[in-house]
Amino acid sequence: MHRILVIDDEAEAEVRDGIKRVLDRAGFAVRAIDNATDAMLELKRLAADVVITDIIMPKVTGVDAIERIVRDFPMVRIVAISGGGNFDVTGFQPVAMITTAYLAAAKRAGAHCILTKPFETRELIDAVEHVIGTGGD
Helix, strand or coil: CEEEECCCCCCCCCHHHHHHHHHHHCCCEEEEEHHHHHHHHHHHHHCEEEEEEEEECCCCCHHHHHHHHHHCCCCEEEEECCCCCCCCCCCCCCCCHHHHHHHHHHHCCCEEEEEEECCCCHHHHHHHHHHHHCCCC
């Protein structure tokens, strides 16, 4: 069973919990964490095959998390997700970036797949299967 770690800071956890539910039902072992700092500790404690991370998060952004995962856990496959927002990612301009710019930054940092929120259940499952090499396309 493939292990997935979801990192999303959504205050009401709707997205994070929804992703966890969908992937649990699809047969994956899923853990969910609300920030990148704790997620790095969790990856050290128990490895994951795939990390799904939001990009726009306080303190440690998803782009920073992706860079750390690529460096410290090179076998982990990464799916980046974002719905946009108005958050400055250091080194990328302008300050109010659009979703595609956030996801492009995530791709440059090492994400293997990107998804724009909101996404459909099938898109999420397909993305995970794609990065672990069990899906088509």
